[in-house]
Amino acid sequence: MIYRTSIPALVQKFRRNEDGNATIEFAILFPLMLMVLFAAVELGMINYRQIMLDRAMDMTVRDIRLGTGGDMQHDDIRDTICARSGFIKMAECNVSLKLEMVRLDPFNWGGIPPQADCVDSVEEADPLINFTNGGSNDLMFLRACASVDVLFPNWGLGDALQKDDGGRVNLYASSAFVQEPQ
Secondary structure (H helix, E strand, O other): OOOOOOHHHHHHHHHHOOOOHHHHHHHHHHHHHHHHHHHHHHHHHHHHHHHHHHHHHHHHHHHHHHOOOOOOOHHHHHHHHHHHHOOOOHHHHHHHEEEEEEEEOOOOOOOOOOOOOOOOOOOOOOOOOOEOOOOOOOEEEEEEEEEEEOOOOOOHHHHHOOOOOOOEEEEEEEEEEEOOOO
8 A cells, every 4th residue: 555645744744753863972972982982092102202203302302411321423322212212113213213412502593403313214214414523611492203103083182183294104203412521
């Protein structure tokens, strides 16, 4: 048997029916809540990596400043920072971490280069940009740039971050110190 009903009657019946109400709300809000969750996890991991890079830099600079680490060269400093950071694998330390150390003259201030040169994982790494070991009582500036992968590159915060050609984010840490007299 075929029922003939008018279109206004079908619309009235559809408006009164509340079946599937929670499904529509879930379908609209779930992707938004998931994006907020992914962004929070991504932000937490980036902050963790930044804090660990700063900590590794501070501990290494303390060794250099006090002279307890011996006469550390570029590779020694880089390997020490990688080992202490906890998130940079030693196998890719020379690719994902770049150091810049310059001697500063406090009486003839020339400033620090404003833009840090960071490793682009797609290109061949240039091992040394500017690296000068300091002597006694020299004011030194050390800057590290670590290139790290994001957890969710196409979701939430990971999609909005500024990335290099390889899809990696750059983290920076810097420190200024005076060499202890020998």
